[in-house]
Amino acid sequence: MSGTTRAGSYRDVLLLPSALRTFVPALFGRLAYGLLPLSLLLSVQRSTDSFATAGAAVAVFGLLSLSMPYKARLVDRFSQRRVLPVLAAGAAAGLLLIGTASSAVLPLVGVTGLLAPPLGPSMRSNWRLLTDGSALKERAYALDAVAEECLFLGGPLIAGLLISLVSAPAALGCSAVLLFLGTLAMVTSPVATHTAAASPSRHPLGPLVIPGLRRILLVVMVTASGISIAYLCVAGVAQRAGHPGAAGYVEAAIGLGSVTGGLLWARRSHTRSWAVHLGGLIAVLATGLLVASLVTDLVALGVVMGAAGAAVAPLFVVSYLAADEVTPAYQRTEASTWINTANNLGSAAGAALAGLAIERTTPSRGFLGGGVLLVLVAAAVGASGVRQARDRR
Template identity: 70%
Template sequence: MPGTTRAGSYRDVLLLPHALRTFVPALFGRLSYGLLPLSALFTIQQSTNSFATAGAAVAAFGLASLSMPLKARLVDRFSQRRVLPVLALLCALGLGLVASARTTNAALLVTLVGVTGVFAPPLGPSMRATWRLITEGTELKQRAYALDAICEESLYLGGPLIAGLLISFWSAPAALSCAAVLMVVGTLGMVATPVARHVAEQQTKGRFLDPGPLANSGLRRILLLIFFVAGGVSVAYVCVAGMAQREGQAGTAGFVEAAIGLGSVIGGLIWARRTHRRSHWTHLSGLIALLASAFLMASLAGNLIVLGVVMAVGGLAVAPLFVVSYLAADDLTPPHQRTEASTWINTINNLGSSAGSSMAGLAIDRTTPAHGFLAAALLLACVVLVVMRPRGGRWWRWLGGLSGLGRRGGRRR
């Protein structure tokens, strides 16, 4: 059997019943997350005159992402229509309070932002759940996931730009308020379609506090893999900033990071042109190897232009990595747990990124960005070896036994 065949077009995906009516509002809602970091950072910095407080507040919002799987379980159990609007309205209310706050109390603002993050609606996982529903009975799910990942990458490229323009020509609180409005309007539009009513008929059975999809060993291995990959990518991002700072061109770090995002969008477009037939773990090992190679070359880059080109090549693997991970999670979990499983991928990615950033920041103070890139490359190379050795010794099997990922029609719990 050949490794790939032609997939359906994006037009085929968007012409599916209710696809456009759901996806377009969902993109507006998810754009709010692209505006949030910068607008929240400057809103709180201007209020307290402290970047330390502003950074702590943004970190608190990110830490609240640990609640995402629980919210996804609520969506699985009670439907998107009943859960997402409530979460969006509460989160928007919190953002509005932050935008209008006149206090300089750092602890109060950090707490308010953290609590607001607890109510952030899981729009990405919910949209992927909708894609699963509307592509059922077709061969378009992989193409739909790729379209979703590409658009998400584009939102995170454009979101900071829009936030920057709003801050420059209006104000940071106004940008934060726009993020709140986008979240509510997008969420309400997303759940207004008949698809949301259909999802509402699917109820999760069993104890609410059971481990859910985490009981699946294959999914746990995927999450462990994502954690280390996210950590390595985050180290690379910090090293980009470190290299730009050392060359006295700190502002160019944004252009290099944009190159990574552009590479990710292009990679997603290329990946989606085919329907891939090889096992998920084969795809994962190849994509991670591409990232590792790019980071190795980055450690040898002599200037920021070469670094940008190398990182753009590495970015080709980012969107496909998430597409493959989401597809693997779908194959490993029963239908009523797939929204939560998808959310765990995002949550673990955030945790891995946080861990990588903290370690890289400490390391760069004591060494050079080149050493950081090299460390990230070695970490991902080790991950590739683990993924490619599913039948090795006991600890290899425990850490990297991804052979179950290749059984697309295998047993489900």
């Protein structure tokens, strides 16, 4: 049997009742997170005159992303309309205060990160509701993943423009306004009143007690480590070539590849198991890293990594679908946030490993190590998928 069939179009997704009035404001709210890293870094550096403190501020905000699943649990329990505006108001106020604060910056950043609303997981929850009864969920997830990639490509450009023309605090203020207004508009949608059915019991670890989800999160975490290694090794190659700024162009090529891959992936409705798809996508990334270990020319590296990047957005789409498959309905928003959290933790671990590899050896060996790591993951996940398919026969 073929592993793919024709899927509905993006137009079909956007024409779903309440889709546009939910998705468009959600994009504006999520754009705030695209502006945030650079504007936060430079705002704190400006107010404290310390890059060390600025870097710590970004790290603290990222660390507080571990609270995202528990905020998602509140959203599931009490609805987006009751929870998200409160979080957005607090986070927006925190961002405005950070832009003017000269002391107690790190605690303020911590509180702001704790209040940051889980807009991405909430929008994916909305897509589940909007596509209920249709075959458009995978298409909607792909649209969401591609849009998110575009936001994180465009966000730093907008932040850089505002910083250049006005100031870093102005960029941070823009992020606050986008976050607050986008969230308020998003929760006017009828689906924002939905609450998940009550569960028989609520374990403190939520969906983490589900073995299937833990396996998916482990795969996401290790894969994210490999991707993070690639990003740092790209910077290492550019630095050694005497063109450090060129790393930005190579990273943009990865983002462009991811957007293209997501668009192409969603043209088909995939019928093989999520494990088979994950294994194949990770194998594409592994191949890219292994080839990159042999490349020293920056243009060629951009082509190779851009091609490998085509697997990134589809990988997240499959991960979200897999999480939906193994978790009950009342825990799916929270499970979706754990995918993002696993990605963030894996990225941090990969960055640390890549930093050691570049410092002690060469970027080429870093690419090689990351590629070998992903080959092992792809083989394990693919073998699991084959076993699942055999057991179903």
